[in-house]
Each structure stands twice: as structure tokens, then as C-alpha cells.
Amino acid sequence: MIRMNDVYQSYGPGTKALKGVDLRIDDGEFVFIVGPSGSGKSTLAKLITAELRPTEGRVVVNDFNTSKMKMSEVPYLRRTLGIVFQDFRLIERKTVYENVEFAMRIVGASPREIKRRVSYVLDLVGILHKARRKPTELSGGEQQRVAIARALVNNPNTIIADEPTGNLDPDRSLEIMMLLQHINDLGTTVIVVTHEKELVNQFDKRVVAIDGGLIISDRQGGYFQYEQT
Amino acid sequence: MNRHNIVYFFREGIKSIFSHGFMSLASVTVMITCLLLTGTALLLVLSVNLTIESMVTLGDIRAYVDETYTREEAEALENKLRMIENVSGVDFIPNDRALEEMRDEFGTDSWLLDGLEYDNPLRHSYRIMVVNIDEYDQTIADIESVQGIADVHSSRESVNKLSVIRNILGTVSLSLMVLLGAVAVVIISNTIKLATFDRREEIAIMKMIGATDGFIRFPFIIESVILSQVAALIAFGLQWLAYNYIVSIGLSSIELIEMIDFSTVKYYFLGGFMSTAFVFGVLGSIISIRKFLKV
Known part of the structure; x- marks a missing residue:
């Protein structure tokens, strides 16, 4: 569960990225956070992952109050999240399997658990047959599947994807979104930060629109509805 | 971990x-x-x-007894020397043993010392070992102050x-x-x-x-x-x-x-x-x- 109360975020004097944001995302939801470039949507995502601490206000993510938490607690918050990036951020020198396995090592999983769970998530995202390949041998869509598998492998409460389809063609983008929807159907909260109107419109999901650092719309339904308000 | x-x-x-x-x-x-x-x-x-x-622990300090002292009087100084703080060992060297040592040092020229055993000019002495080198100077002063000790030789400068x-x-x-x-x-x-x-x-x-x-x-x-x-x-x-x-x-x-x-x-x-x-x-x-x- 994610709660933001009256959150302000500034990057220096006169540069306010968020101006009093209130947001609640319950467990099991699928939420799009949309808005134009510079609207503050990535700042919102960074507040959730604790890359940023709010300048003012309160941010609680999966029972961690990021406004007050110690730096040493940040890794434990991030373990409750699965983070997917636009540029995949896979480790090139490692194979697909190792990239996913690595996330389990970090939490101290046993070799037996790792073997079982990694195979399961690679199969879930449809990339098990390429487990021994290096990321550079895969297409963009396949790399993003690996990134999603890595985000999923520790069974996080929430997946947060920041422009996950930004580097993909429309067909691959749709595949990735379908995959995220499937993950959501299995019970994981999914938050997708994007500016791709067409993609958002293909799913009847909650859309939080942000512009100029303010939430200007928050409703169930597509991106165009936000534009019409 | x-x-x-x-x-x-x-x-x-x-x-x-x-x-x-x-x-x-x-x-x-x-x-x-x-x-x-x-x-x-x-x-x-x-x-x-x-x-x-x-240098100091192997008997670098040599204390010579007053030549008017008899062997028994010279031997009696041993206890006084042992009681000095920082002295770890005392070895009495009577003049006849000193002469023998000198003969050994002279080697083939030891004949030069022939006859001295009848009127030995060497003094009785003590070879003294110390514990702590940092108190070296004080120890020598203490030895010199013992009644009957006429002279003290040491490697004070070298040390x-x-x-x-x-x-x-x-x-x-x-x-x-x-x-x-x-x-x-x-x-x-x-x-x-x-x-x-x-x-x-x-x-x-x-x-x-x-x-x-x-x-x-x-x-x-x-x-x-x-x-x-x-x-x-x-x-x-x-x-x-x-x-x-x-x-x-x-x-x-x-x-x-x-x-x-x-x-x-x-x-x-x-x-x-x-x-x-x-x-x-x-x-x-x-x-x-x-x-x-x-x-």
C-alpha cells in the first residue's frame, strides 16, 4: 500500500517538482501515472522507490515511512518493490539467468530456492528458453521481460515500472503491458509511469494524471478522459 | 552476511x-x-x-676493586653489587683468573706474561650485567659509589x-x-x-x-x-x-x-x-x- 500526504518535492530554490500531492494506492491495484515530460511523474516514482525523500509531507510505501526512515532501511523497502526501468538496466556480463538469480542472492535466498524461483519467473515472462543468453543477445522486448522477471523474482508486493515501454515498438510494448496485467492478476500491485496515450487507452485501468507537479486527474479509465477534463 | x-x-x-x-x-x-x-x-x-x-647484558661493565683489598674483602663486595637496582648478574673475577684470561687473549705471545703469577699486578674485578639499558648511567653511578670499587669501565659512550x-x-x-x-x-x-x-x-x-x-x-x-x-x-x-x-x-x-x-x-x-x-x-x-x- 502506498500513501502520499501533502507531498512537496523541490530540487532547489524555486524548482518544485511536486506541489502538495495526495495519493493512495491500495494493494492489488493496477495504476497508470501519466503526464507530459517534466510534469513530476518520475519524481513521484522516485519518491516511491526512496531515491528521493520528500521535501515536505509524508510518503509511506509498504509500511515504510520514507520521510523518516534511516538510509540503512532503504534496501529493505526496495525489497518489497520490483523496479522496472525504461533502459532495462541489466548487467551485461551476466546471463539472463544470472541477472535474475542475482536479485535473489541479494536477499540471501538459498541455492535451492533460487533455482526453483528463477526458473518459475523466467517461464512466467516467457524467456526461460533464453536463460543462458547474455542481455546483448536479446531484443529490447526480451530484455524488458528479463527486467520484469528480475523485479518479480523476490515476490514483491508492488511492481513499479518507469516508462517500461519507452524503448520498445508498439507490438512489444503491448506484450509487456499484457505481461504486467497478468502479474497484477496474480495479486501484485502494479504502478506504470508512462506518457504513451495509446497504450494506456488499451487498458481500462486507474489513471493518475499529473502536470506541473499537481495531480490533475485520478480516475478509472483511459488517458483521453484525463485530457477531456 | x-x-x-x-x-x-x-x-x-x-x-x-x-x-x-x-x-x-x-x-x-x-x-x-x-x-x-x-x-x-x-x-x-x-x-x-x-x-x-x-653489550650491556653480556657484562659490558667491569668494576675494579681497590688494590689494597684482599681477595676475601673483594669477594665480600659481591652482595653490595647485587643489591644495586637494575643489576641482573655479577661475576667475580679474581686477579689470577684475570691473568689467565689475559694469557688467552695474548695467545702465542702469552710468554710475555710469564712470571707475573708470582707478583700479580692485576686487580680483582667484577663483570656486571644490567637489566634495563635506559638506566645504564644511573647503574654505573651506583656501582662507582660502592666502597671498595676503585674504577668502573664500560661502553657508556658507545651505548x-x-x-x-x-x-x-x-x-x-x-x-x-x-x-x-x-x-x-x-x-x-x-x-x-x-x-x-x-x-x-x-x-x-x-x-x-x-x-x-x-x-x-x-x-x-x-x-x-x-x-x-x-x-x-x-x-x-x-x-x-x-x-x-x-x-x-x-x-x-x-x-x-x-x-x-x-x-x-x-x-x-x-x-x-x-x-x-x-x-x-x-x-x-x-x-x-x-x-x-x-x-
Whole structure:
């Protein structure tokens, strides 16, 4: 569960990225956070992952109050999240399997658990047959599947994807979104930060629109509805 | 730290050593040089110390009894001498034994002393050993103040000069240790910084997927510990070989300085080298990785 109360975020004097944001995302939801470039949507995502601490206000993510938490607690918050990036951020020198396995090592999983769970998530995202390949041998869509598998492998409460389809063609983008929807159907909260109107419109999901650092719309339904308000 | 990750940490640390081969070699070389220079200075200090100690503990002080004293009166002084603080041993040398010793020293020319046994001009004396060299001057003064002691011979000047040399060497070796330690830390930290810089993306990913700073840091610490311990072992071997070689070719023939036997201090050197290198290695890696962890 994610709660933001009256959150302000500034990057220096006169540069306010968020101006009093209130947001609640319950467990099991699928939420799009949309808005134009510079609207503050990535700042919102960074507040959730604790890359940023709010300048003012309160941010609680999966029972961690990021406004007050110690730096040493940040890794434990991030373990409750699965983070997917636009540029995949896979480790090139490692194979697909190792990239996913690595996330389990970090939490101290046993070799037996790792073997079982990694195979399961690679199969879930449809990339098990390429487990021994290096990321550079895969297409963009396949790399993003690996990134999603890595985000999923520790069974996080929430997946947060920041422009996950930004580097993909429309067909691959749709595949990735379908995959995220499937993950959501299995019970994981999914938050997708994007500016791709067409993609958002293909799913009847909650859309939080942000512009100029303010939430200007928050409703169930597509991106165009936000534009019409 | 989780036991499942120990193998991973070692594997990553060792991999990194080979992927930055040149810098690894540079840091090992610098570390060896630092340890060798410090070790050499330390060996010199120990040798000078040994020289001073053996001079005073092996009976460097000779106290001569008043020539009017009979042998029995001279022997009676032994208790007074033993009671002096800092005196560890007293050996009475009657004048007939002194003459015998002199004959031995003269060797083939000992015939020159023939006839002296009938009217021995030598005095009874004591060879005195002390405990603490730092109280050397005071001890000599105490001996001189004993009634019946006419004269005291010692290597006071030599001992004092050697003490000065020892103190200078001690300061030099300590300064070297600090200076070279700093150099070693900088070089090791640069090696690790290079490895860290090379993997900064990877570190950022690790941070974002929930790795603790300890998890990220550990392979780099392993890397620097391995490098520093390899350097310590090589430096120890080289120090041993070089020192023994130098002693064997000449320094041992200089009677002024008694060179320390390396085998008597080898475990101290091994432990000292390894622990010093360990501290510098770990310090270097912690310093270098710190800024990359701020994600």
C-alpha cells in the first residue's frame, strides 16, 4: 500500500517538482501515472522507490515511512518493490539467468530456492528458453521481460515500472503491458509511469494524471478522459 | 552476511582482480615496496637494539676493586653489587683468573706474561650485567659509589651513541610506516576505485533492487584483502631472502653491529606484514567505494 500526504518535492530554490500531492494506492491495484515530460511523474516514482525523500509531507510505501526512515532501511523497502526501468538496466556480463538469480542472492535466498524461483519467473515472462543468453543477445522486448522477471523474482508486493515501454515498438510494448496485467492478476500491485496515450487507452485501468507537479486527474479509465477534463 | 553468499563474494572479488590486472599488479607492487622499506628499517632498529642489549647484558661493565683489598674483602663486595637496582648478574673475577684470561687473549705471545703469577699486578674485578639499558648511567653511578670499587669501565659512550642511532632509526621507520602506509592506501583505493567505477552501473542496479551497502562492498573488500595478503606474503619472502643475503655477504663481519637473526622474528614479521596490509587494504577499499553507494 502506498500513501502520499501533502507531498512537496523541490530540487532547489524555486524548482518544485511536486506541489502538495495526495495519493493512495491500495494493494492489488493496477495504476497508470501519466503526464507530459517534466510534469513530476518520475519524481513521484522516485519518491516511491526512496531515491528521493520528500521535501515536505509524508510518503509511506509498504509500511515504510520514507520521510523518516534511516538510509540503512532503504534496501529493505526496495525489497518489497520490483523496479522496472525504461533502459532495462541489466548487467551485461551476466546471463539472463544470472541477472535474475542475482536479485535473489541479494536477499540471501538459498541455492535451492533460487533455482526453483528463477526458473518459475523466467517461464512466467516467457524467456526461460533464453536463460543462458547474455542481455546483448536479446531484443529490447526480451530484455524488458528479463527486467520484469528480475523485479518479480523476490515476490514483491508492488511492481513499479518507469516508462517500461519507452524503448520498445508498439507490438512489444503491448506484450509487456499484457505481461504486467497478468502479474497484477496474480495479486501484485502494479504502478506504470508512462506518457504513451495509446497504450494506456488499451487498458481500462486507474489513471493518475499529473502536470506541473499537481495531480490533475485520478480516475478509472483511459488517458483521453484525463485530457477531456 | 548470508552463508550462501560467501562463495559469491569470493568469486566476484577474484574475478575483479584479474579484470583489472594492471592496477592489481601495481597495487601489489606498491604494497610490497612499502612493506619491504618499513621492514628493513625495522630490522635495522632491532639489530641496533640487539647490539646495545648484548653489550650491556653480556657484562659490558667491569668494576675494579681497590688494590689494597684482599681477595676475601673483594669477594665480600659481591652482595653490595647485587643489591644495586637494575643489576641482573655479577661475576667475580679474581686477579689470577684475570691473568689467565689475559694469557688467552695474548695467545702465542702469552710468554710475555710469564712470571707475573708470582707478583700479580692485576686487580680483582667484577663483570656486571644490567637489566634495563635506559638506566645504564644511573647503574654505573651506583656501582662507582660502592666502597671498595676503585674504577668502573664500560661502553657508556658507545651505548649512548647506539641509543641515539636506535632512536633516529625508530623515528625514521615510524615515519616511513605512516608515509608508505598512506601511499599504499591511496594506491589500493585507486585500484578499487577503478573496479568500482567500471561497475558503477551494476552497483546502481544492485542498490535499486535492494542490496545493502555491505553486500555491495564485500566483494571489493575481498579483492583488496586478497591483493594485500598476496603482497604481504611476497614482501615477507623477499625480506627474509634479502636480509639473510645481506647478512651473509658482509654486514655480519662488521663487529660493531650485531645483526638480528631473522628466523627469531619471522612470525612477528609475517603477522605484522599481513595485519598491516590487511588494515591498509580494507581501509583503501572502504574509502574508494563510499561515494558509489550513494544511490
